Structures are given as C-alpha cells and as structure tokens.
Amino acid sequence: MSISKPVYVYLQRPDSGEWVTVGRYKAGRPGEGFFKYAPSYIDAGLAWGIDPRNLPFLPGTDLTAPRYQGLHDVLRDACPDAWGQALLRQEHNLPEGGPPLQYLLKASNLDRWGALAVGSSPKPPDAKMNNPGxxxxxxxxxxxxxxxxxxxxxxxxxxxxxxxTASVGGAxxxxxxxxxxxxxxxxxxxxxxxxxxxxxxxxxxxxxxxxxxxxxxxxxxxxxxxxxxxxxxxxxxxTDRQRHMCVSAASLLQAEYPGLLQTDRWSYPRLAEELRLAGAPVEDRIELFGRMVFNAVCGNDDDHVRNHAIVYDADERRWRLAPAFDVVPNPVETPMRLQMQLSQGRFDITRDAVLTDAHRFGFTGAPEAIAYLDDLLKRITAGFDGAAQWLDHDWKQVLQERLSHQVSILSRGQSTNDRQGV
Ligand SMILES: Nc1ncnc2c1ncn2[C@@H]1O[C@H](COP(=O)(O)OP(=O)(O)OP(=O)(O)O)[C@@H](O)[C@H]1O
Ligand SMILES: [Mg+2]
Structure with missing residues (x-):
C-alpha cells in the first residue's frame, strides 16, 4: 500500500459485530496526517468515536495527528511495538527509525489490538482471526x-x-x-x-x-x-469473534510512548480525570487508585503509559478501565518510585504522594480515601500468601520483605494528610 494513497480504517461494530468503514487516514507533508469519519459511517447513523480523547466523533472534519509523526494515537495503538516491529522490519526489509505509519500498513489485521483494522479498499474486509489453538x-x-x-x-x-500475525504491542x-x-x-x-x-x-x-x-x-x-x-x-x-475497541493510556494522556519520555504527562490522577472525561464510572477511577497502590507495594515500576488502557463495553455503551495487565514486580530491586506520578509532580512511593491528589480519583473526601487506602493495604497483605504459593522459597522471602517494607511506608502515621485532610 502506498503511503500517499488513503488508508481506510475499519471498525468491528460493538453492537452487531459487522465490519464497517469508520474513516480514512491520509498522510500529508512529512509528519502530517489526517483522519476523517467516513460519510458512509455518518449516513448509516453510526456515531462511535474510536478515541474519545483525540478522535471524538466530529463528522466532516479532518482531524490532525500531533504525535507519532502524523499517525493518530489510536492508530498507533493498533500497531506493534518493539517486538512486532522488529519482526516486521526483518520480514519486509524496513528501515529502522522509519515512521510509525509503516508498521500500521505492514502489520496484519489478523491480530491487531482493539477493534480497528486498515486497508486500501473503501469497503471493509471480513477481518478474520487466525490464531493457533x-x-x-x-x-x-x-x-x-x-x-x-x-x-x-x-x-x-x-x-x-x-x-x-505480530501486530500486538509490547517489547x-x-x-x-x-x-x-x-x-x-x-x-x-x-x-x-x-x-x-x-x-x-x-x-x-x-x-x-x-x-x-x-x-x-x-x-x-x-x-x-x-x-x-x-x-x-x-x-x-x-470475546469470541467480537473485537472490542481499546485505547491506551498513552493516547488518553497524549503522551508519545515509546519515544519522547514526556513524564510530566505520565500521571495516575491525570489518567483518572481522563477516565471521567471518557465516561467511565467513578469505580474505575478508584480502581486505578488501587492499582497505583498495588504497583507501589509489589514493586511494579514498569507501569508506563502503554500498560494501562480503556476498553469499550457494548452492553453498558461506555468506556471502562481495562483489567490490569503486565504487572510484574521488579526482579532486581525494590523501587522507591513509580513511572507515573502518584500526585502532581511526585513519583515517590510515599503515603503523602499517594494521598495528596486522592480527590482527583473521585473519593468524596480525605476520610474516604484514607479508609480505602488502609483497607486496601490490608487486602494486599492478606492476598499475598495465596499468590506466593507460586513462588519458590527465595522469591517468597524477597516479596514478603518488600511487602512489609512498602506497606510500612504507606501506612497510617506516615503522611501529613492523615492529620490535615486530603
Ligand atoms: N490481557 C490483555 N488483553 C488485551 N490486550 C492486552 C492484554 N495484555 C496486554 N495487552 C496489549 O498488549 C500489549 C503488550 O502486552 P504486555 O504489556 O503484556 O507486553 P510486554 O511486552 O511485557 O510489554 P512491555 O513492553 O511493557 O514490557 C499491551 O501494551 C496491550 O496493548
Ligand atoms: Mg507492557
């Protein structure tokens, strides 16, 4: 597919499972790209936006792509990362350092993340799945x-x-x-x-x-x-043959990843606010707060912006925080910081940093956030033994010590918020 020709974007409808052409992407001058919702999509009365943050459903408008060298965030989400990109480069003799668009075009629709596919025909293909059993x-x-x-x-x-089929992300x-x-x-x-x-x-x-x-x-x-x-x-x-629309936290936070490490944009409370704007219920924001605390306790400091996502729930007709994935305790050391801010400008694993912006996660006030945190720390502590059955003696000990250490840092009495309110 030539880059100057339009790239049609297809969506598997969340309701009927039918594939439709949702829009077209066009590259402009180097670094420029445009996405427009398809007239046929609009005429059919369809109105799902494929990225609530960056590509809201705005019929008739050519929407620009400020990141990824002119590729829209959610289209970048449908591309492979380091692992799949390396395979595609080998397979197609692609240059290293080429624009992200080349991976969108070369990756197969068979196994893309989310519910989007792309092609050169204005008509949608029947994008099948073809995975080993x-x-x-x-x-x-x-x-x-x-x-x-x-x-x-x-x-x-x-x-x-x-x-x-190497289209899914990750290294x-x-x-x-x-x-x-x-x-x-x-x-x-x-x-x-x-x-x-x-x-x-x-x-x-x-x-x-x-x-x-x-x-x-x-x-x-x-x-x-x-x-x-x-x-x-x-x-x-x-779910079976149905693909569900997804958007990464990188897209919601408008933070290019991998690439420029714009860590000022990497933030749990900001992501919580993006969840609210995307229409997710308050329990998802509180769940995100819980995951932030869990990452701090287990020492998962690979919690970057492509390791969180939202997924469209067709029954509820709204975006929801996707289940947590790629949570791996740091195998070498107990981290003192996370990759995303726990509160404005703060990456440190401390009770202060956890509680300072708790209101942005939807808690009604300081007492609720404090009660949730203290209860969660108990639940994380109680949940350890079952999970630790999987580990050998040495790893059990490493993580047990880490658990005790991190919980003591995050426990009551360790923060000025306990006295002053959040
Ligand atoms: N359970 C899941 N369901 C749907 N998509 C998932 C799931 N887990 C991961 N993904 C998608 O696949 C990508 C890669 O998965 P994952 O993060 O587990 O791999 P990784 O190679 O360990 O990542 P990293 O580069 O962060 O180390 C994720 O960024 C996400 O887009
Ligand atoms: Mg990952």
Missing amino acids: LPQLNDVVEELVALAARRPAIRPNVRARLVR RPKATVRGELGQFWLVKPEIATDPANIPLLEHAAQQWGAASGLNFAKTVYHPAERGWSAVRVLRFDR
Missing part, C-alpha cells in the same frame, strides 16, 4: 524463544504464522492463542536474558492483584516443558 502452545513458546534468540525456525509453519516476545469458549490468550514466554522467571513473577502478581480485590486480567502459568516457562493472559479486547 491451545494444543499448540508448547510449539508457539519454543518458536517465540528461538525467534527472540535469532535462531533458525524450529517449525517453519509456526514461525511464518507468528511473523504474519517481549508474544503471540495469541485461541482457547476454549471463544477465549483468546496472549502467550508470553521466558527468555534467555531474563534476570528471573518473569512469566512466573507476572502470574504471581496478577493472582495477587486479583486476590486483593482488584480487577486484574486472568492468567495461567505454564511451567517449562521444553526449557522455557510462559504465562498466558486472557485478552480483554476479544
């Missing part, structure tokens, strides 16, 4: 590990399929497998350069978050069968 999980894991290590294919047909090797009951799972294997069994840590953290009463994506751990373990994570942007 669960019985092939060990083959997939083995092939991903070989790919990551730049070793030749073990099973050329599996490799070809993985390369063809680690991954692939989607289809499970029973129309479920789709992201499979993330251990790799040789990992300082620890990362899939196991990720699984334990996801179990721990859920045991603490937070909404964490379901995971299943696969111990190493052919040398490498893996975690599989239930995809929240798929």
Whole structure:
C-alpha cells in the first residue's frame, strides 16, 4: 500500500459485530496526517468515536495527528511495538527509525489490538482471526524463544504464522492463542536474558492483584516443558469473534510512548480525570487508585503509559478501565518510585504522594480515601500468601520483605494528610 494513497480504517461494530468503514487516514507533508469519519459511517447513523480523547466523533472534519509523526494515537495503538516491529522490519526489509505509519500498513489485521483494522479498499474486509489453538502452545513458546534468540525456525509453519500475525504491542516476545469458549490468550514466554522467571513473577502478581480485590486480567502459568516457562493472559479486547475497541493510556494522556519520555504527562490522577472525561464510572477511577497502590507495594515500576488502557463495553455503551495487565514486580530491586506520578509532580512511593491528589480519583473526601487506602493495604497483605504459593522459597522471602517494607511506608502515621485532610 502506498503511503500517499488513503488508508481506510475499519471498525468491528460493538453492537452487531459487522465490519464497517469508520474513516480514512491520509498522510500529508512529512509528519502530517489526517483522519476523517467516513460519510458512509455518518449516513448509516453510526456515531462511535474510536478515541474519545483525540478522535471524538466530529463528522466532516479532518482531524490532525500531533504525535507519532502524523499517525493518530489510536492508530498507533493498533500497531506493534518493539517486538512486532522488529519482526516486521526483518520480514519486509524496513528501515529502522522509519515512521510509525509503516508498521500500521505492514502489520496484519489478523491480530491487531482493539477493534480497528486498515486497508486500501473503501469497503471493509471480513477481518478474520487466525490464531493457533491451545494444543499448540508448547510449539508457539519454543518458536517465540528461538525467534527472540535469532535462531533458525524450529517449525517453519509456526514461525511464518507468528511473523504474519505480530501486530500486538509490547517489547517481549508474544503471540495469541485461541482457547476454549471463544477465549483468546496472549502467550508470553521466558527468555534467555531474563534476570528471573518473569512469566512466573507476572502470574504471581496478577493472582495477587486479583486476590486483593482488584480487577486484574486472568492468567495461567505454564511451567517449562521444553526449557522455557510462559504465562498466558486472557485478552480483554476479544470475546469470541467480537473485537472490542481499546485505547491506551498513552493516547488518553497524549503522551508519545515509546519515544519522547514526556513524564510530566505520565500521571495516575491525570489518567483518572481522563477516565471521567471518557465516561467511565467513578469505580474505575478508584480502581486505578488501587492499582497505583498495588504497583507501589509489589514493586511494579514498569507501569508506563502503554500498560494501562480503556476498553469499550457494548452492553453498558461506555468506556471502562481495562483489567490490569503486565504487572510484574521488579526482579532486581525494590523501587522507591513509580513511572507515573502518584500526585502532581511526585513519583515517590510515599503515603503523602499517594494521598495528596486522592480527590482527583473521585473519593468524596480525605476520610474516604484514607479508609480505602488502609483497607486496601490490608487486602494486599492478606492476598499475598495465596499468590506466593507460586513462588519458590527465595522469591517468597524477597516479596514478603518488600511487602512489609512498602506497606510500612504507606501506612497510617506516615503522611501529613492523615492529620490535615486530603
Ligand atoms: N490481557 C490483555 N488483553 C488485551 N490486550 C492486552 C492484554 N495484555 C496486554 N495487552 C496489549 O498488549 C500489549 C503488550 O502486552 P504486555 O504489556 O503484556 O507486553 P510486554 O511486552 O511485557 O510489554 P512491555 O513492553 O511493557 O514490557 C499491551 O501494551 C496491550 O496493548
Ligand atoms: Mg507492557
């Protein structure tokens, strides 16, 4: 597909599952791009905006793209990141450092994140999914590990399929497998350069978050069968054949990621406000506050802006905070800071930083925020034992000590907010 031609953007309708052409993207001068909702979409009476922050449904208007060298944020969300980009570069001989648009055009619609697809025809294709099934999980894991290590294919047909469908984001090797009951799972294997069994840590953290009463994506751990373990994570942007619209926190916060590290825009309270503007209920903002605290306690300081998202709920007809994903305790040290601000200008893991902007998460006042925090710290502490069953003695001890340390920092008496109100 030539870059100067229009790129049609398709959407799988949240209500009927039918594919429609939602708009067209056009590149302008270098660094410029325009998106316009399609006349056919407007004429059909459809009005879902594909990104509530950056591409509101404004019929007839050419909407510009201020980031990603002229690619709109939500279209960038539908592109692969480091892992998939490297595969696409190899496969198509693409230059490193090319514009993000090249990955949108080369990545396959088969496995994109969310409910968007792109193509050169004004008419939408029937963008099918084509993922290996669960019985092939060990083959997939083995092939991903070989790919990551730049070793030749073990099973050329599996490799070809993985390369063809590498559209989902993230830096680690991954692939989607289809499970029973129309479920789709992201499979993330251990790799040789990992300082620890990362899939196991990720699984334990996801179990721990859920045991603490937070909404964490379901995971299943696969111990190493052919040398490498893996975690599989239930995809929240798929239910059987239906794809659900998604937007990353990077897009909501208008912060390019990866790229310029605009950490002034990386903020939990700002994200909470974006959730409100997107129409999510107050419980989602409080859930986000809870995840911020959980990340601080478990030591997940890889909580960057592509590790949070919203997903469109067709039944409720509104955007909701997506389940927590990619929560991994730092395997090397106990962090003192998170990547996103806990309150205005503050990245430090302290009770003060947690409570200072609590009102922006929708709490009615200081007493409610304090009560929620104190109760959550108890729930996180109580949830540890179950999750720790997955870990060996040494890791259990590391995380137990971390838990005690971080909880003591975040506990009552450690903040001026306890006395002054939030
Ligand atoms: N459970 C899920 N359902 C739907 N999409 C998901 C899920 N988990 C992750 N994703 C999407 O896939 C991307 C990559 O996944 P993930 O963050 O787990 O991978 P990673 O390679 O470990 O990421 P990173 O680059 O942050 O280390 C996410 O940014 C998100 O867009
Ligand atoms: Mg990630």
